[in-house]
Amino acid sequence: MKKKMLGALLFSIDALLINLAYIAAFYIRFDADFTGVNATKYLPVYFEHFITFTLIKLAIFYIFGMYKNLWRYASIEEVFQIVGTAFVANTGIITYMVLTQQMLPRSIYLLAFILDTILIGGVRLSVRATRNIRDNNLFRKKEYKRVLIIGAGQAGALVIKELKNHDNLNSKPIGVVDDDESKLGARINGVPVLGNRHNIGKIVESKNIDEIIIAIPSASKKEIRQVVEECSKTKCKLKILPGIYELIDGQVSIKKIREVEIEDLLGREPVKVDLEEISGYIGDKVVLVTGGGGSIGSELCRQIAGFKPRRLLILDIYENNAYDIQNELLRKYPNLQLDVLIASVRDRARLDEIFKIYMPQVVFHAAAHKHVPLMENNPQEAIKNNVFGTKNVAECAHEYGTEKFVLISTDKAVNPTNIMGATKRVAEMIIQSMNVQSKTEFVAVRFGNVLGSNGSVIPLFKKQIAQGGPVTVTHPEVTRYFMTIPEAVQLVIEAGAMAKGGEIFVLDMGEPVKIIDLAKNLIRLSGFEPDVDMEIKVVGLRPGEKLYEELLMNEEGLSATKNDKIFVGKPFFTDLKLLRRELEILSSILIEDSNEIKEYMVKIVPTYHKTS
Numbered sequence: 197m198k199k200k201m202l203g204a205l206l207f208s209i210d211a212l213l214i215n216l217a218y219i220a221a222f223y224i225r226f227d228a229d230f231t232g233v234n235a236t237k238y239l240p241v242y243f244e245h246f247i248t249f250t251l252i253k254l255a256i257f258y259i260f261g262m263y264k265n266l267w268r269y270a271s272i273e274e275v276f277q278i279v280g281t282a283f284v285a286n287t288g289i290i291t292y293m294v295l296t297q298q299m300l301p302r303s304i305y306l307l308a309f310i311l312d313t314i315l316i317g318g319v320r321l322s323v324r325a326t327r328n329i330r331d332n333n334l335f336r337k338k339e340y341k342r343v344l345i346i347g348a349g350q351a352g353a354l355v356i357k358e359l360k361n362h363d364n365l366n367s368k369p370i371g372v373v374d375d376d377e378s379k380l381g382a383r384i385n386g387v388p389v390l391g392n393r394h395n396i397g398k399i400v401e402s403k404n405i406d407e408i409i410i411a412i413p414s415a416s417k418k419e420i421r422q423v424v425e426e427c428s429k430t431k432c433k434l435k436i437l438p439g440i441y442e443l444i445d446g447q448v449s450i451k452k453i454r455e456v457e458i459e460d461l462l463g464r465e466p467v468k469v470d471l472e473e474i475s476g477y478i479g480d481k482v483v484l485v486t487g488g489g490g491s492i493g494s495e496l497c498r499q500i501a502g503f504k505p506r507r508l509l510i511l512d513i514y515e516n517n518a519y520d521i522q523n524e525l526l527r528k529y530p531n532l533q534l535d536v537l538i539a540s541v542r543d544r545a546r547l548d549e550i551f552k553i554y555m556p557q558v559v560f561h562a563a564a565h566k567h568v569p570l571m572e573n574n575p576q577e578a579i580k581n582n583v584f585g586t587k588n589v590a591e592c593a594h595e596y597g598t599e600k601f602v603l604i605s606t607d608k609a610v611n612p613t614n615i616m617g618a619t620k621r622v623a624e625m626i627i628q629s630m631n632v633q634s635k636t637e638f639v640a641v642r643f644g645n646v647l648g649s650n651g652s653v654i655p656l657f658k659k660q661i662a663q664g665g666p667v668t669v670t671h672p673e674v675t676r677y678f679m680t681i682p683e684a685v686q687l688v689i690e691a692g693a694m695a696k697g698g699e700i701f702v703l704d705m706g707e708p709v710k711i712i713d714l715a716k717n718l719i720r721l722s723g724f725e726p727d728v729d730m731e732i733k734v735v736g737l738r739p740g741e742k743l744y745e746e747l748l749m750n751e752e753g754l755s756a757t758k759n760d761k762i763f764v765g766k767p768f769f770t771d772l773k774l775l776r777r778e779l780e781i782l783s784s785i786l787i788e789d790s791n792e793i794k795e796y797m798v799k800i801v802p803t804y805h806k807t808s
Contacts, residue, residue, distance in 0.1 A: 206263055206319070207254065213315040214253050215246055221307035238300055245298065252292060253285040253312075260284065262316075278317040282309055340368040344396070344405045344432070346423055347412035348374035348382070348389050351437055355411045355453070356385045370403050393426050400430045409453060410436040428720035474693050475503050477558065477600060484509040484556035486541055486589055487563030489517025492604055495685040496560050501525050507533040509554055511563070513540045541585030544592075551596040559593050560688065561586060562604040564620070569738045571616040575793045576786050582619035587626050587779065594634040602692045603627050603640040605700070610642075611803045618797045618804040622779075624700060625801075629772035631698040639695035641688045643679060643703050657715055661722050666731035667715045670738055675708045687762060694757055700765040701757075775800075 222242070226235040242249075257263070260281040286309040293299060343359060345352045356369045371390040374380075379389045390399050399405065408427050410420065420436070427434050435453050483500055487493040488510030494517065497510055508525070512518040515538050522536045535554070539546045541563045564582050565571055571578040586603065593601045605624055608617030627638035653676075660667045679687075683703070691701040712734075716726040724730040757764055778800050785792055794806045 209319055210254060210257060210262075210316055211250050213319065214250050214312065217308050217311035217315055218242055218246070218249070218304070220311050221304045224307055225301060225303050234301075238304070241298055241300060245293075245296075248292065249289055252288050256285040256288055257281060257316075262320075275317065275321070278320065279313055282312040282316065286312065340366055341406040342370045342404055343367045344399060344403070344408045345369055345372045345384075345387070346374075346393070346396075346408060346410040346427070347415075348372045348376065348379045348384050349412065349414070351413050352411040353384050355409055355437065356387050360385070367407065370405060371399060373399065393423055396426050397429055400432055405430070405432055407433045407435065410434070413437050424721075425717075428717055431723055431725065433723055434721060474689055477693055478503040478505055478689070480504065480506045481557040481599075482507045482509065482554055483558045483560070484511060484550075484554070485560045485562060486511045487561075487604075488512050488536075489514055489519075489521055490562060491681055492684060492688075493560075493562040494521040495681045496562060496688060497521055497525060499682075499685050499689060500560075501529045501532055501534075505533075507535065507554070509535050509537055509550070509556060511537045511539055511541075511550070513538065513563075541589050542580055544588045547588050547592045551592040551598075555596055556593075557599045558692065559589065559598050559601045560604070560692070561589050561601065563589075564604065564623075566606070566616060568608070568614045568616050571619075572614055572738075575615040575797075578615050578619045579782065579786060579793065579797075582616070583622045583626075583779070584783065586623040590627055590630050590638065593636050593638075594630060598636045600692050600695055601627065601636050601638045602688055602695070603638070604688060605640045605642040607642055607644045611805065612801065613805050615794060615797065615806070618801045618806075621801045621804070622797075625775055628698050628700075629770050629775050632770045633772060637695045637697040639691055639697065640700045641691045642700050643684050643687060644676060653711060653714070654718070657718050658722075661719060661724070661730060664730075666733040667719060668733050668735045669712045669715055670735055672710075672712050672734055674711045674737070676711060678709055678714075679703060690762060694762070694764070698770070702763045702765060 222230070222235065222239060226232055229235060230239065260277070262277075262281055286305055289308070290305055345355055352372060352374075356372070359365060359367045359369050369385075369387045372379075372384050372387055373391055373393060373396055374389055375392045377392070380391065382389050390403070396408070400408070408430070410423055410427070412420070412423070415423070424434065424436075437453050478500055483505045485493050485496050485500070485508070488497050489512035493510075493512070497508060498521075501508060510518055510521060518536045518538065522534060525532055525534055537550055539550060541547065541561075563585060565578050590601060590603075592598075603623055606617065606620050608614065609621040609624055610617075612618040612621055624640045624642075627640055630636075631638035657667055687701065687703045691699075694701070712732065715732055719726045719730045719732075722730075726732055778796075782793075782796055782800065785796060798804050798806060
């Protein structure tokens with residue numbers, strides 16, 4: 197209703213201004229003398245046709261959308277629209293006069309065009325001017341977030357424009373930072389370029405900046421990390437415009453800006469995968485994902501669904517997670533053939549039933565117990581799930597003719613110091629030894645910590661920060677490799693495409709990160725100063741925890757693959773008969789005390805150095 201009333205008001209004002217422009221044109225043309233011979237000759241012609249002139253121009257204004265625009269957001273594009281519409285409208289008047297064989301001095305038409313542009317454009321742009329005056333607190337007092345934009349390119353300019361055009365965001369762009377020295381002192385949509393990234397701290401302090409928006413979507417991950425690190429030294433809230441590879445539609449808008457996440461500090465480029473190769477072994481296949489409701493499993497399901505499998509099977513013991521990913525996938529892929537199977541990998545009979553019914557051609561085995569301290573206190577459960585659960589699924593894959601079997605493993609399986617890592621190493625041994633005697637191609641994928649996964653350190657830190665601290669770190673020297681969940685899953689899928697059987701694939705995970713540095717950065721990203729506003733408390737290493745993780749054992753070697761981010765270790769354990777005998781003994785002592793279980797795990801995994 198308000199918009200219609202504004203349109204009607206503009207319509208009435210335009211009718212008045214159109215005729216005011218003609219009167220002014222006559223005034224200028226005849227030197228303010230309306231009694232002269234020429235004036236008395238042409239003025240009657242105008243008065244005879246002024247209603248027609250008005251209707252023609254109003255009709256053209258309407259057709260050209262002059263009553264649809266939100267003029268409080270007017271910019272240079274709207275100015276061009278006003279000029280173009282006024283030109284067409286006056287051309288329409290000339291055409292009418294020619295057709296009716298009437299005439300006015302040519303200068304009247306030119307002056308009318310100029311005055312139309314000034315008067316009609318002026319009314320509309322005054323709406324924008326009034327809004328700017330109001331925003332500058334000349335009419336009323338309003339508190340704005342003072343925003344610094346990183347990036348003086350096209351993305352930065354668009355962000356500035358949107359901040360100015362959306363009053364409800366309560367944000368006012370104060371300055372721009374860019375490393376291009378030639379832009380220093382220039383203005384981007386009226387906002388000055390104040391310096392480069394090394395000046396961020398000084399600019400924030402001198403300009404009382406509240407928020408920083410990083411708007412350089414074309415920058416590499418390494419460059420983004422460096423900028424984020426510089427920004428995190430301030431107490432400003434940080435936001436970022438996603439990279440080009442994240443902007444699927446390529447459109448930059450205020451809606452795409454997100455909070456800066458800890459992932460932005462990893463400085464790693466996204467893993468590139470061979471989509472055609474992946475489509476070849478997943479497309480039109482029956483694919484089973486065990487642990488499909490978990491952090492890794494659910495992301496596997498998301499990405500696999502995009503490759504159009506014939507049928508996707510989600511197997512999980514926990515119904516709530518499985519239900520959530522089922523609903524998500526069916527919303528996004530309504531034609532996906534999807535089955536959710538509530539089952540435990542410990543239940544061999546249930547697995548036999550599932551494999552017999554569905555005959556999966558590709559299996560991703562993500563079901564596992566993974567929490568190091570919990571498994572240290574419950575070794576029987578770790579062995580039942582990670583060892584015998586893997587054995588059950590792998591044997592079903594072999595017996596029912598599965599083409600590929602991909603085990604999700606961990607860097608904790610390398611020279612393990614905890615029972616969880618030891619069980620995952622046994623799981624690797626199972627698939628490596630089975631690969632020798634099976635037509636199924638068995639492969640393991642080993643990677644480090646996954647940011648944001650259930651039970652990982654980042655959600656714990658965020659929860660502790662939200663509660664006001666302290667943020668707990670087990671040891672100041674604890675170092676870990678990290679990757680994002682999508683990266684980990686891309687590696688898993690790519691490994692399946694590369695698999696020839698028996699390999700352990702490892703991702704080039706970049707430089708390891710100190711957990712204490714991760715904690716400090718996350719505290720800064722939350723707007724606090726470590727050990728000033730938020731305490732970091734060192735609590736001591738947990739049972740089975742290493743200071744440093746490894747990705748490969750010496751015996752495995754390391755070879756490059758066609759993907760420069762993925763490496764492969766050669767299989768070195770292939771004695772399935774020996775392993776089966778040892779697993780039979782391990783099964784018989786599962787009811788014994790945990791110390792005896794761990795002692796026998798040392799026999800199976802000689803590189804296991806138990807710490808408790």
